[in-house]
Amino acid sequence: xxxxxxxxxxxxxxxxxxxxxxxxxxxxxxxxxxxxxxxxxxxxxxxxxxxxxxxxxxxxxxxxxxxxxxxxxxxxxxxxxxxxxxxxxxxxxxxxxxxxxxxxxxxxxxxxxxxxxxxxxxxxxxxxxxxxxxxxxxxxxxxxxxxxxxxxxxxxxxxxxxxxxxxxxxxxxxxxxxxxxxxxxxxxxxxxxxxxxxxxxxxxxxxxxxxxxxxxxxxxxxxxxxxxxxxxxxxxxxxxxxxxxxxxxxxxxxxxxxxxxxxxxxxxxxxxxxxxxxxxxxxxxxxxxxxxxxxxxxxxxxxxxxxxxxxxxxxxxxxxxxxxxxxxxxxxxxxxxxxxxxxxxxxxxxxxxxxxxxxxxxxxxxxxxxxxxxxxxxxxxxx
Numbered sequence: 457x458x459x460x461x462x463x464x465x466x467x468x469x470x471x472x473x474x475x476x477x478x479x480x481x482x483x484x485x486x487x488x489x490x491x492x493x494x495x496x497x498x499x500x501x502x503x504x505x506x507x508x509x510x511x512x513x514x515x516x517x518x519x520x521x522x523x524x525x526x527x528x529x530x531x532x533x534x535x536x537x538x539x540x541x542x543x544x545x546x547x548x549x550x551x552x553x554x555x556x557x558x559x560x561x562x563x564x565x566x567x568x569x570x571x572x573x574x575x576x577x578x579x580x581x582x583x584x585x586x587x588x589x590x591x592x593x594x595x596x597x598x599x600x601x602x603x604x605x606x607x608x609x610x611x612x613x614x615x616x617x618x619x620x621x622x623x624x625x626x627x628x629x630x631x632x633x634x635x636x637x638x639x640x641x642x643x644x645x646x647x648x649x650x651x652x653x654x655x656x657x658x659x660x661x662x663x664x665x666x667x668x669x670x671x672x673x674x675x676x677x678x679x680x681x682x683x684x685x686x687x688x689x690x691x692x693x694x695x696x697x698x699x700x701x702x703x704x705x706x707x708x709x710x711x712x713x714x715x716x717x718x719x720x721x722x723x724x725x726x727x728x729x730x731x732x733x734x735x736x737x738x739x740x741x742x743x744x745x746x747x748x749x750x751x752x753x754x755x756x757x758x759x760x761x762x763x764x765x766x767x768x769x770x771x772x773x774x775x776x777x778x779x780x781x782x783x784x785x786x787x788x789x790x791x792x793x794x795x796x797x798x799x800x801x802x803x804x805x806x807x808x809x810x811x812x813x814x815x816x817x818x819x820x821x822x823x824x825x826x827x828x829x830x831x832x833x834x835x836x837x838x839x
Contacts, residue, residue, distance in 0.1 A: 507584035514591035521598040525605065578681045628665070629658040712789045714769040720797040729798030732791050736783065737799075745802040747811025749779065754805050755813050762803075762818035767796040 603620065625631075632640050632654055644651035655661075677683040684692070720726065734743065740750035751759060759778075760770050771792050774782035783792065 503581065504584075507581075507588065510588055511584070511591060514588065514595060517595055518591060518598065521595065521602060525598065525602060581681070625658070629661045630655040631658050712793055714765050714772065717764055717768045717793050717796065719764045719800055720794060725794050726798050726801060728791070729794035729796070732787065732795045733798050736787065737795065740779075742807070742811075744805065744807035745799065746807040746809055751814040752811040753799055754802050754807055754810065756803075756817045756819075757813035757815045758818040759815035763820070764796055764800060767799055768792055771795060 600620070632652075637650075637652060640653045642651045642653055656664075678685075720729070733745075737750075740748055741753050742748050745753035747753065751757075756762075758766070760766055760775065770780065772782065772784045772789075774780045774784075776782070787795075
């Protein structure tokens with residue numbers, strides 16, 4: 457080993473030692489002051505400093521490659537490269553030490569995710585990642601130009617370059633050109649069709665690499681950022697289903713008729729039914745259903761049936777020959793259902809000054825079934 461090489465090794469060792477001394481002192485100073493920090497800020501975030509030094513380091517690499525390109529133009533590549541590499545290496549080591557210092561200073565944080573991210577929000581992290589990605593793209597682009605210039609100036613031959621697009625694709629896919637199929641041909645021959653021991657098709661390999669990138673992105677997004685959990689997704693889907701159900705019910709409310717009408721029991725619907733009754737029905741049946749021109753709606757006697765379907769049909773079509781008009785053209789089926797449901801709630805309320813009973817006693821079908829079963833049971837006991 458000649459003296460020049462020994463001198464270079466000593467220079468690099470001294471540079472490395474100096475960088476670590478500075479960063480370790482910085483780490484101790486920050487660690488001692490960490491306890492007094494109360495409000496987290498972006499400057500206390502280890503992740504921010506990782507991105508910051510990564511961006512700075514990549515920027516220095518871009519400047520270095522640019523300097524090399526300028527040196528190539530001036531035919532001074534060796535001198536330029538030797539000047540830029542120590543600077544890049546120094547800042548890289550300094551960046552590692554500073555990240556270490558930030559990590560030491562934030563060990564008091566209880567949450568590991570908060571400890572890493574600090575005061576960084578997901579939007580800031582995504583912007584920093586985008587800057588790093590752009591810088592990496594610029595570095596690769598400049599490096600490709602550098603390779604072409606090295607070949608053009610005679611420092612390299614085309615066969616030595618491993619960073620061209622074709623060379624990268626070849627390493628990624630390991631595809632064999634058509635003119636070299638004989639190298640991967642097997643002895644299996646089926647009617648002239650030769651089986652090749654070739655690598656996977658490039659498009660398949662690209663898709664496989666894509667799934668790896670997607671999996672890493674998916675894990676980072678759903679583990680460290682604001683990606684919804686399974687419970688959150690479930691709650692969201694349930695809320696969407698309820699909203700769609702309500703919208704469907706609103707659309708189909710106009711389809712209700714005397715064959716499908718059901719008694720509404722929620723307070724909002726009954727309140728609307730009461731309001732509609734006072735507006736449309738009280739003039740003939742009384743404010744409390746006691747009966748005026750029209751019959752009493754609170755007793756057990758009904759002229760045209762007292763079920764929800766009978767009441768709905770009466771309001772909808774009316775009985776013009778008896779003075780009951782049809783409300784079909786004036787109010788919606790939902791409003792008729794609400795009014796009908798409210799009328800079922802005033803049965804048996806015994807208001808003041810009730811009108812004399814009209815019609816026949818109406819008994820609910822369920823009550824009739826119960827009565828018949830009780831009679832049948834008593835008959836069996838007698839037997």
